[in-house]
Amino acid sequence: MDKKTQIIEIATQLFSENGFENTSISKVCETSNVSKGLVFHHFKSKDELLREIFSSTTEKIIKMNQSINTENSPLTRLLELINSFFTQIKEDRLFFQLNLNVMTQPKTRELLNDLIKERSAFILNSVKQIFKQIDAENTEANSYLFIAELDGIALNYLGIFDDYPLELIKNQLIKKYKKKWNLK
Amino acid sequence: MDKKTQIIEIATQLFSENGFENTSISKVCETSNVSKGLVFHHFKSKDELLREIFSSTTEKIIKMNQSINTENSPLTRLLELINSFFTQIKEDRLFFQLNLNVMTQPKTRELLNDLIKERSAFILNSVKQIFKQIDAENTEANSYLFIAELDGIALNYLGIFDDYPLELIKNQLIKKYKKKWNLK
DNA sequence: TAATTGACTGACTGTGTAGTCAATGTAAAT
DNA sequence: ATTTACATTGACTACACAGTCAGTCAATTA
Secondary structure, eight states, X not given: OOHHHHHHHHHHHHHHHHOSTTOOHHHHHHHHTOOHHHHHHHSSSHHHHHHHHHHHHHHHHHHHHHTSOTTSOHHHHHHHHHHHHHHHHHHTHHHHHHXXXXXXXXXXXXXXXXXXXXXXXXXXXXXHHHHXXXXXXXXXXXXXXXXXXXXXXXXXIIIIOSSOOHHHHHHHHHHHHHHHHHOO | OOHHHHHHHHHHHHHHHHOSTTOOHHHHHHHHTOOHHHHHHHSSSHHHHHHHHHHHHHHHHHHHHHTSOTTSOHHHHHXXXXXXXXXXXXXXXXXXXXXXXXXXXXXXXXXXXXXXXXXXXXHHHHHHHHHHHHOOTTHHHXXXXXXXXXHHHHHIIIIIOSSOOHHHHHHHHHHHHHHHHHOO
């Protein structure tokens, strides 16, 4: 594997596990068997390395979203979205951890401001499109509430409760939305 | 004001504004006109100072919760809870910021693990009690979902969207729960 | 073959950090 | 008046950190 990629992968892992502020570049070098000089040859600062990592996680999210077939009914798409969210959160825990971490840390939040804005606008828009097709009423507020629900679940699962009944909650959430819109 | 209290107040403010990891004790001293030695006289480490601060914010949350009159109907209490949450989040932004910050930062999350567990158990229990009285069905899952909703709103408001339509969302949330349980 | 480029190294620098400690100030108790 | 107990200071230590830089090495180009 080429060393630049290696730096990115190890840094992603360490930033996720220990937090950005608590991971020194020296630690990244040590873990990935690379000299300090090389890191600063490829990335002009530690901050810049984080930006590259965060940038590529945004692409990952966008791709995840685009994999949802637009020919299905909006309710099906919503359920697919919920499903893929729960699958992701379980399988790629660290990925979500890093995202929560940098978005709630004032310094990194500031550093990544433009990227976060871009990403959140994209997500909001995707959800709005689905909601608009299901139920034109209160599209805006319902979209925000839906996003808050998922984000809150991620936050509670990863950071707050340590025996979070994820399956139970997933089923209840699905039930809720099915009930809400199947009746109409 | 006595200097110990002063240290706590300034530290709370700076930790909230800039994050725990990004606030040095020197900065706290400088801002509160106190010597470094005094901070370590009153608190045996920077971590211990954070624990005291976090501990007292938990008490604040518990008091906030206890102020809700248990003689009212469960639906009224739920609406009161929602209302006080939205009032708090607007008026005491920094308080929520700090909480999000330390709970999503692996190092501080670890440090405060016992306190976080205690606090989250308390909150879950309070919500469960209300939900049990309104609707015995799926009490557990619905309580978790409700908490996720509020936490997600806080996260989105404070960390993700920077023009979050808080009022709109509050109204929609209230409408949703009223509709759900007034019909029965 | 000689020159150029870019990946790569690791010792080094300067700064900021948490935490210590011996000394001093202060006010109440004996 | 003397002791006791604690609040307070700021210079100090030891260390970890991000970032630099002079120089090595290997591959490509002229």
